[in-house]
Amino acid sequence: MSISAFFGTRLVVPPPSAATKAVPPPQRLAIGGGYGRSGLVIECSSRPQKKATKHHMKTRPRKTSLSDIRRRPTVYPPLPPLPSEWSFVSEGTSDPPPPQPVQSE
Known part of the structure; x- marks a missing residue:
């Protein structure tokens, strides 16, 4: 047999029925904007990393001893x-004039 015998023939394929439908592919997680313009697609991650805040909340120090738990x-x-020199001045009152410098003769 020649190769042209394989590629030259037409195969008859029956129409798909409900019993032979293929299972849809698993959905992908789109990162980077979504809506068809994402740059990175993750299908299956064996060791996903936490984002910064979630990581800090998980690894923050906990109060384990009773003295720490009851601490207030x-x-x-x-x-x-306040001393009498330190008084509050409202907007309606006028400020006293500043002190005059001492002149030596």
């Missing part, structure tokens, strides 16, 4: 009142 914020005593 530090309570400081209230601050003393």
Whole structure:
């Protein structure tokens, strides 16, 4: 037989029926914009990497000891009142004139 015998003949293919339909291919995960303009397509990743925030949330230090779990914020005593020289000035009041420099004779 020659090669032309293989390629020259026509094969009769029956129409597809419901019993012989092929399984659709698995869906792909598109990264990089989607809608047909993605640059990178991942079909199956054996070791996917976490994004930065998700990684930091997973690996952040946890409070494991009871003393740490029960720890509350530090309570400081209230601050003393401000000195009398430090007073609040509202917009309606006028500022006193600045002190005059001392002149030596």
